[in-house]
Amino acid sequence: MSPQYLVREARKASAIFTLERNMPCALRLPRFWLTILLCVPLAAFLVPNLSAQGTGACGAKDYKIMGPSSVAVRCPSDVSGLAVKEVRVYVLGDTRITPLDATVTVSRFTTTKEWLLLTLAGPEATLKPKQKYRVLLTYTGTDAAGYTKTEPVDIDSTGTVAITPSAIKSQPQEYRATSHVGFSLGGKRLTSARTGPDQPCQIRLQDDTKKRLSVSGRCSHLDSLSTDNPTPADLANVDPDRVGLYVIELDDVPRATLIPSGLSPLQDIFGNALQIDPKSRLSPQKAPATKDASQYYINFNYAAGVGTVPAWVLDAKIASQSGIYHGFAFGPLATANVGNNKLKGQTYTDTIDLGGTAQRIFQPSATLEELLFTPGATYETDKAFDRHNLLGTMDLRYNFAGLYHTQSIGTLQKYYSAAQAARKKKQEDPSARVIEPQVDDIQPVLFGYALDFHTGLETGGAPVDSTVTASSGKATQTLPTYSIVRVVPQIHNLLEIWKFSLDTSMTGRYLVTTENTVVETPSHALFLKRVQGWRGILALTGTYNLDPQGHFGVTIGFKDGFAPPTYQRVNAVQAGLLLKY
Amino acid sequence: MARKSKAGITEKHFIDHAEAIVAQTTLTAYGKIIRNTEADPAAAGIVHPRGLNESLQASLVFGVAIGGRCETLPAPVQVWMPSPDGPADGCEWDPSEYVVWKDLPRDWITMHLQARTRTLATALFGDSLGQPLVAMGVRDKVIVIVRAWAKMSSDPSGSDQLQVLWANSNPAGSFADGAQLLAQKVNDTFNSHFHASDFNPPDKIKTVDDLVDAIP
Numbered sequence: 036m037s038p039q040y041l042v043r044e045a046r047k048a049s050a051i052f053t054l055e056r057n058m059p060c061a062l063r064l065p066r067f068w069l070t071i072l073l074c075v076p077l078a079a080f081l082v083p084n085l086s087a088q089g090t091g092a093c094g095a096k097d098y099k100i101m102g103p104s105s106v107a108v109r110c111p112s113d114v115s116g117l118a119v120k121e122v123r124v125y126v127l128g129d130t131r132i133t134p135l136d137a138t139v140t141v142s143r144f145t146t147t148k149e150w151l152l153l154t155l156a157g158p159e160a161t162l163k164p165k166q167k168y169r170v171l172l173t174y175t176g177t178d179a180a181g182y183t184k185t186e187p188v189d190i191d192s193t194g195t196v197a198i199t200p201s202a203i204k205s206q207p208q209e210y211r212a213t214s215h216v217g218f219s220l221g222g223k224r225l226t227s228a229r230t231g232p233d234q235p236c237q238i239r240l241q242d243d244t245k246k247r248l249s250v251s252g253r254c255s256h257l258d259s260l261s262t263d264n265p266t267p268a269d270l271a272n273v274d275p276d277r278v279g280l281y282v283i284e285l286d287d288v289p290r291a292t293l294i295p296s297g298l299s300p301l302q303d304i305f306g307n308a309l310q311i312d313p314k315s316r317l318s319p320q321k322a323p324a325t326k327d328a329s330q331y332y333i334n335f336n337y338a339a340g341v342g343t344v345p346a347w348v349l350d351a352k353i354a355s356q357s358g359i360y361h362g363f364a365f366g367p368l369a370t371a372n373v374g375n376n377k378l379k380g381q382t383y384t385d386t387i388d389l390g391g392t393a394q395r396i397f398q399p400s401a402t403l404e405e406l407l408f409t410p411g412a413t414y415e416t417d418k419a420f421d422r423h424n425l426l427g428t429m430d431l432r433y434n435f436a437g438l439y440h441t442q443s444i445g446t447l448q449k450y451y452s453a454a455q456a457a458r459k460k461k462q463e464d465p466s467a468r469v470i471e472p473q474v475d476d477i478q479p480v481l482f483g484y485a486l487d488f489h490t491g492l493e494t495g496g497a498p499v500d501s502t503v504t505a506s507s508g509k510a511t512q513t514l515p516t517y518s519i520v521r522v523v524p525q526i527h528n529l530l531e532i533w534k535f536s537l538d539t540s541m542t543g544r545y546l547v548t549t550e551n552t553v554v555e556t557p558s559h560a561l562f563l564k565r566v567q568g569w570r571g572i573l574a575l576t577g578t579y580n581l582d583p584q585g586h587f588g589v590t591i592g593f594k595d596g597f598a599p600p601t602y603q604r605v606n607a608v609q610a611g612l613l614l615k616y
Numbered sequence: 617m618a619r620k621s622k623a624g625i626t627e628k629h630f631i632d633h634a635e636a637i638v639a640q641t642t643l644t645a646y647g648k649i650i651r652n653t654e655a656d657p658a659a660a661g662i663v664h665p666r667g668l669n670e671s672l673q674a675s676l677v678f679g680v681a682i683g684g685r686c687e688t689l690p691a692p693v694q695v696w697m698p699s700p701d702g703p704a705d706g707c708e709w710d711p712s713e714y715v716v717w718k719d720l721p722r723d724w725i726t727m728h729l730q731a732r733t734r735t736l737a738t739a740l741f742g743d744s745l746g747q748p749l750v751a752m753g754v755r756d757k758v759i760v761i762v763r764a765w766a767k768m769s770s771d772p773s774g775s776d777q778l779q780v781l782w783a784n785s786n787p788a789g790s791f792a793d794g795a796q797l798l799a800q801k802v803n804d805t806f807n808s809h810f811h812a813s814d815f816n817p818p819d820k821i822k823t824v825d826d827l828v829d830a831i832p
Contacts, residue, residue: 096774111774115731146753149774202820202830205811209832230754230806230831274753282832358809359800396793396800401686401708404788434788441790447783454780458773474780487789 093117093151093172095188099278100216101225102265102304103162104155106170107275108188113148118175120183122153127167127189135159135168142267146274154267164216164305165193184465192216194303198283198295198315205358208252208288210317212281217304223263225270225304227277228255232284240317241294250293250317252285257301285317292318363393368411389414392428405434413493415600421503422600426495426519433488442483442531450477483531491523493544497600503553505561512553512561520547521599534580543571544599552602564602572596572605578613588613639684642719646709647677647692655696655727665698665724672696674729678714678769681707682722690764696727713769754806758828761801765794774825779818792816806831 093110101107110117122139125132137157144150153170155162162168168190175183194216201209209232217225236254260269281298295317298309358365368390392411399406408431415424453472461469496518503512522545530537549567556562573595581587592609631639653674657664664670675697679688686707700715709716752760762772766781782794795816802810808831815821821830 113771144753147755148759148771149755201832202826203810203814203832204819205814206809206832211829231808232832274755276753276755276828284832358811359796359803362800364796364799364812394796396789396797398797405793407789407793434793436788437786439788439790440786444783444787447780451780451784474777485790 093174093186095172095186098188098190098215099275100162100190100192100194100304101152101270101273101275101278102217104160105265105267105270106153106190107144107278108151108153108170108172109149109275110151111149114143114151115148117151119151119172120175121173123171124155125169125171127169132169140267142271144271144273144275146272147276150275152267152270162192164303164307167191190215192305194307194310195312196298196309196315197312198317206284208285210283210285212283212298214279214303214309217278218257218281218301218309219304219306220257220259221300221302223304223306224259225265225273225278226257226259227273228257228280228282232282236283238283238285238295238317239297239299241296250285250289252283254284255280255282257281289317289319292316362395364395365391365393368392368413387416387418402436403433404436407432407434417601419504421501422497422514423499423501424495424497424519424600426493428491428493430489430491430523438486440483441485441529442480445480445483446477447474449480450474453477481533483529485529487527489523489525489527491525493519493521493523495519497551503561505555505559508559510559510561512563514551514553514563517551518548519550521545522547536578538576540574541571543569545569552600554603566602570597570602572598586614641722643722644681644706645677645697645717645720646679646704646707646714647675648714649700650674650676650694657696660727662725662727665720668698670699672698672726679707679709694729694731754831755828757805758824758831761805762824762827765798765801772824774823774828776824777818777822778815778824778827779822802827808832
């Protein structure tokens with residue numbers, strides 16, 4: 036007798052006991068004490084077996100009651116090859132479990148590969164509302180051992196509706212009403228929600244004063260089946276992921292927490308009014324917890340003391356992105372490199388860019404895998420706002436295959452391989468104790484790199500004469516109008532070794548037309564200077580991450596070159612601490 | 617006829633007439649062989665593409681090289697194929713996982729096998745009797761989108777993290793780029809309004825299941 040045979044038989048026995056376990060002992064044994072005597076050791080024997088069956092080919096994740104005699108069960112993978120041998124249904128009472136006198140047939144959906152459709156027939160084929168059931172699915176695995184497995188799926192036909200905010204951060208006015216019991220539109224005909232809420236609707240609410248009111252919005256268009264008693268063939272064409280779902284998009288984001296009191300005219304497929312989960316709320320979204328998660332972030336600090344020059348620090352970020360239209364993502368542009376004091380030789384470029392960009396990613400070929408096209412409009416000025424350049428910009432970023440393999444990418448790839456290996460092991464031996472790794476369990480890879488290339492064009496001009504004032508003293512200088520045509524190639528490189536990273540950006544600017552700028556001497560005299568030809572700037576930023584997650588770091592930045600609109604020489608090293616959360 | 621020798625033109629820039637015809641009338645396929653599926657082509661009324669007296673095997677074709685272009689099929693196609701010419705050696709297919717069938721005549725008639733789930737009535741009598749085929753459900757559409765987006769050779773699992781799948785596709789850019797591409801594809805399919813920032817940084821929509829559940 037082979038060990039595989041023994042294992043297979045043991046699993047079969049375990050499956051049978053699993054079925055038996057759910058039969059009420061009291062029904063089979065007339066004497067109570069005898070029941071206790073037999074059931075307690077049996078339960079003790081079964082518990083370890085049941086816990087070992089937590090993995091397998093179905094591992095039901097979700098269910099939907101599609102009709103009084105139809106239940107859809109979702110397995111987390113393709114069920115086309117799943118051979119379901121037997122399905123039994125039990126009523127879960129407070130004190131006893133009763134088998135349902137019904138036969139169950141299993142079919143598949145045409146709309147999805149991950150759901151099974153269970154259809155009940157027989158004297159007790161109709162599920163009752165507000166009742167708990169247990170479905171036992173017995174199926175044969177597709178691995179070499181061909182094991183048989185029984186899996187319980189607990190079902191509640193109460194159909195409480197939970198209303199929760201959508202997971203889409205950019206749509207704070209969107210909510211989802213979900214239930215395990217299918218919805219109907221005032222009858223017993225199953226409905227499913229179309230994608231994209233487009234039907235005007237009113238949501239009845241209660242506020243804190245218990246005063247009834249409603250808010251308007253747009254809700255899912257629900258498609259009803261043509262009959263109250265659909266056949267399995269009718270149900271097979273329904274998408275179970277859209278059953279028991281009603282998407283609500285309010286016209287305005289609620290300013291206060293509101294309690295929904297109903298979703299008229301929706302009912303459940305038993306014909307009962309929907310019961311809203313009392314915990315459901317329509318509430319304003321909370322502010323993002325971190326700067327990284329914020330679209331707008333402004334933190335202004337000001338400090339002053341006796342005998343010292345007042346200092347200010349402005350830490351600002353605008354990273355909002357509007358929707359994507361025709362493949363273009365639009366967003367504001369706001370970058371600044373300014374300070375509140377000057378060192379000899381100047382330590383910053385004194386550049387402020389305000390404007391907007393649109394960006395679209397193309398995937399031209401296997402070699403040039405990504406081409407990022409970024410047209411934009413920029414108002415270019417300095418800290419004193421005494422330069423006024425209006426520019427139309429265009430940037431093309433070229434990402435070639437094989438030139439982007441940062442530590443993050445390498446570590447995630449390592450994690451994916453480990454996770455796949457764990458899943459494979461679990462598939463090969465469902466009873467094996469396999470712990471799937473988490474990303475944090477993976478040791479970061481040692482080496483990472485990225486290299487991309489840009490070509491850009493900046494055209495426009497300074498449309499009006501402006502007067503430039505010296506940073507100290509009363510000297511002024513008129514800056515006459517001029518036109519701008521700049522060709523801007525750039526190479527950007529990132530090198531990561533262990534906790535060190537070096538980010539290099541080399542930007543060249545070829546000034547096709549002559550531009551004007553005002554230069555301030557160390558004695559605060561001003562003079563007009565004409566600039567043409569190549570002007571470049573090199574920026575190196577070295578970072579040492581103090582912790583493995585990269586929250587704390589020490590940075591050293593080096594800049595050398597000329598940047599518009601002032602084109603004053605920058606040649607400086609800056610060091611600082613980096614805190615990222 | 618003597619060839620005119622011009623600067624930079626070498627022998628490698630020429631091909632034979634026969635090679636030119638082969639290039640225009642054949643294709644090269646990449647895929648996998650399905651185990652234990654040998655079949656006699658004569659029994660099915662077809663012939664071996666190379667006129668050999670050999671059996672054919674049911675195979676899954678994932679991509680082709682045709683007219684000098686490499687193309688990945690939208691979904692693997694199951695067809696009967698002759699013995700492969702060896703491990704894949706082109707179009708960036710992994711030789712450890714895929715095989716190559718070279719220069720198959722484009723007009724070769726083979727057996728095309730389609731596996732799909734349908735109701736029995738529709739399978740037996742066709743669409744005219746049964747319900748018209750409804751479009752793919754939201755979950756399967758999302759799986760197709762993610763699979764193409766992350767250049768996967770098999771369907772992603774619902775618990776797979778989008779950022780991890782993107783990293784595993786050997787991308788040319790950061791996940792920020794991946795997020796925009798994904799938002800674009802999802803919006804095109806579902807007429808939705810996802811932003812790249814809904815996926816990056818990963819927050820509420822981390823996994824394939826999260827994405828399915830977020831489709832409005």
